[in-house]
Amino acid sequence: MALHIEDYALIGDCHTAALVGRDGSIDWLCLPRFDSSSAFAALLGDDDDGRWSLRPDDDDATATRRYLDDTFVLVTTWTTRTGVVEVTEFMPFGDRRADLVRRVRGVRGSVPMRQELQIRYGYGATVPWVRQIGHDDAHVLLATAGPDSIVVRGPRLQPADHRHGSRFTVDADSTVDLTLTWYPSHRQPPAPPHVDAVLDETVAWWRHWAAGDATEGRYADAVHRSLLVLRALTHEDTRGIAAAATTSLPEDPGGERNWDYRYVWLRDASLTLAALLAHGFRDEADGWKHWLLRAIAGDPADVQIMYGLAGERELPERTLDHLAGYEGSRPVRVGNGAYTQYQGDVFGEVLAALHDARELGVEENADSWSLQRALLAYVEEHWQDPDNGIWEMRGPRRHFTHSRAMIWAAFDRGVAAVEEFGLEGPVERWRGLRDRVREEIETQGYDPVRNTFRQHYDTDEVDASLLVLPQIGFCKPTDPRMLGTVAAIEHDLRTGPDGLLLRYRTTAGFDGLSGSEHPFLACSFWLVEQYAASGRIEDAERLMDTLVGFANDVGMLSEEYDVEHGRQIGNTPQALSHLTLVTAADAIRRARGEAGPGIRTREAQNDGTTRSTTGEGERAGAPD
Template identity: 40%
Template sequence: MQTDDVRQDLADRYPPIADHALVGDGETAALVGLDARVAWACLPRFDSPAVFASLLDADRGGRWDLPVRDLRSSRQHYLPGSAVLVTELTTGTGTLRVTDALLLDGALQPRTSSATGALGRLLEVVHGTVDVRSELRGRDGATVEGSAVPLPGGGDRALHLSSSRDTDRGHVLGAGDRWALTLSWTDEPLDLDPDTLAEALQRTDTAWRDWSAGVRFDGAHADLVLRSAITLKLCDHHASGAVVAAPTSSLPEAVGGERNWDYRFTWVRDAAYTVYALRRIGMVEESDAFLDWVLDAATREDARPDVLYTLDGTFPQDEVEDEEFEGYRGSGPVRWGNGASGQLQHDVYGEILDCAYQHVRHGGTLTDARWDRLEHLGRLAERHHLTPDQGIWEIRDAGRPFTYSVAMCQVAFDRLARLAELSGRADRAAHWRALADDVRADLVDRAWSEEDGCFTEHLDQPGTLDASLLALPLRRVVDAADPRMVATVDAVARKLSPGGGLLYRYLHADSPDGLEGNEGAFVLCSFWWVDNLVQSGRVQEARELFESLAARVNHVGLLAEQVDPTTGEFLGNFPQAFSHIGLISSAVLLARAEADGL
């Protein structure tokens, strides 16, 4: 157990998760702190070994610092409509502006090789003088200078650091002085002087602004919706169309706890929510690419589809614990890979079928071969929909008959019926429609508890409740205005909310998950709460809740997976794509309600 002194020492060595911004290029991403430290980067891809991981071990994790003498304050912002980041460090003698980006040659598009990439850092003194140096250390603690340094797990690939000034010492820069630093993973160093780096940063900014001009939303908090869209694009692997759940691993769901997971993969569950949110705001190309990726990955084999996949659509490596890293603020173990990959989670059938339905509904083709594979998934769901599984929250305990899992199997049957109707397969449509109706009726009957006055977490088990029930109206299983659903929303708010508009996924005392300790409030669940309120006509309540959530974004508009309800600190992997998907969906629903005069 950590003593007060140990906790304070760890807090001093590890900045808040919220004190970071994200830069990326569609192959990988990096976290840059308010102090201009690059604290996280896996190179050359999201799922590559970590080169910088000081968030997981302040001493051994690797980092790129720009320490200045006599730092007084700092602030950070993105350029408008862009993922180019500006950090301003104010000292007792002047102000230094650091502009960071993973450089783009042109428009946002897949690179010809993931081995090619560069992080550019342009330092410029705005006024006064600033004493600054560059300190770059890899994961093994080795200082990276101008010579090539092997890229962890990269074979013959190497990291190259080029600099327009000597990196062996610090420099006192005066107003207008510039310093160009470029870290590249290429066959040859990318050696840029201040002028050429400034031009490269301008091209990168232009590429982002050109892309973000296609985002369509003019409702309340349009700035946060745009920033969420850019953040999702930063989590988008352009070459494959996959979207990583988060670009980080093992940032804890509770400081000092063991709930630390690797999120640098793509969950099938996220897909349907993601493509729906993206399409709503004009990100059609990304939506279609993700749909294609999901359907290809999940329907290429006759076996049961996996829960999550690598960027290439393959099964992740086995989950391993890193014995070298202490974890964020002592939150071990640090994990690479994700053991949830092999779990039984029956909701995956509905997620895939919903993706397929969206694909065809928006003009995609449905070949006989793909129909056969999709119907095979439906038969698997028919066979297993009442058998216990680990559920949407991926418990590491014995399986249970989760209401959400059964509901998503019902979604699978419903979407197969709709697909059959759209494609002229009337006989199959009748079969799947009858099954969908029967399963829905059985679900509603067995999940409803007269004793509790709400739907329950598990079939035939009164007294259990979890926030995944809020997703039932969002997947068209139960209408949001159904009195039983309204009662369930209120029950979730009473039992699972610690206040402040936040919601726990479930209470561990009531719903054991096989792990020790607790966790924070799950951000996405609060947005599901907003959506339910809007769809049931309680629009003013929804607006107030949304406003409270919008106020929780960090200084550059990013959200983590979870929030500590006591302190408001971010927890879990960051930034979390699902949280930003929730923000977009809720903002769109509220804007439509506003347009309807509600």
């Protein structure tokens, strides 16, 4: 049976990732990419669906774990009755191979170890052809099915009922290496990795990347780890940014709200880019811009809300009926049917992120500005269309206020590109459309009786996504309408003793799904940002302390949090949770007047337009 979600740690090579449980079992690994089919899928079923367990042969052994500083090299220290061992686990970075290394080092005494290996391709559906090809001094096991092969090296594995296992003993100051490498089955097995060399190279690469972040202050550790998580979810070659490393971890255990998040949402990727840019990671902007140009090349009418990691357009959704699901949550889904939806807000998010890049000195080129003009031309034609909204409602399309505000932001950034950066475009037309969208929102997206913005034009319900309006410059955080909206959100959407936010009230029946869900962490981080920006700094820090405390022992956050049972829920690690943690911490630092990253914000003015402002804590050397 799978562990609680917070009991897993991620190791990855920026191509894919494995989830390692506290019990020493790797229960999730897709090869060779995040969105490939899995070789280990016990996370969504049971042991027979694939896993690789490595731990002391002592059921009373205890473990503590940590990452080597600024890396995704996981070190687990096991203490047993006979001694202590360290298990160092990582996926080598930069070798363009799908390798996984598990090094066991004796620390004290003598510790018997055991491993159990069940490789099941195709999300647990396919038992491979397994054979031993090694000799006494080099034990090698091959597992092949269809296009996939895995070679495992280490202590000799013995077969038993369609699985393999071994026992070996590690003494003090001795080391035993176990390695797994995926390769296309039509090729010869690759040579084993040189563990010392790839470990040193992997640690050096992560630490070099992490050195670009100079975050300080109360939440520096949480921000730093969150930035690392965002980079771990960014594909090394394509630069597509996965929304999470998993599929079908439920929003409602036992229910149907189980989705595949291993793809690139334009929204989440844009927001991730903005968070990385604000902390000085400009190379990520160039890589993502190239990904964007490739992915949405062609007719802007064909733009999708999400793509595969390399820009694949077809992401058909299907169910895996042979898998029992995490804690019985079915169906288990791969692919995501939401790729066919229209969500107007993504245009605003993309254009806002690219504008942030301009403001932080990332060079604009003719191709990227041409792309942005093409997107704006499409928005000009379709700005009045209803959509499915940020939460991918599987009901009828509506005029969601958040989506309408992001359409406003798209035109606003187009105007700013011309007025502030001298780029060419029909600025008068964009300005006029920006004003028309604003007028529409202020009349149809606002409820004067409750003094709140609405979830959509046909309801009096509120939605946590309305907290984004001040962040994009549509209104000031202290605008009376915004304060009224916050009060309504606090009244309608807060739950549990810590006051966490639901996305919306599922009982209102707008999303076309049965069941309910738990508080969505990103929404509560948005509330932190709103509190900080509107002067409620103590409230912001109180809620921020609670949210940061939900991270597990290695700093990972999933999508939602079950306040009743005190556990993480949903896909993990969730990019949106981590990026909103970063922006919430930055907002608190600005509110406190502390030195911080070079962040520009779009501030609403009295005439309904916006201007760029820089907080007191702009990083030295940031462009004017």
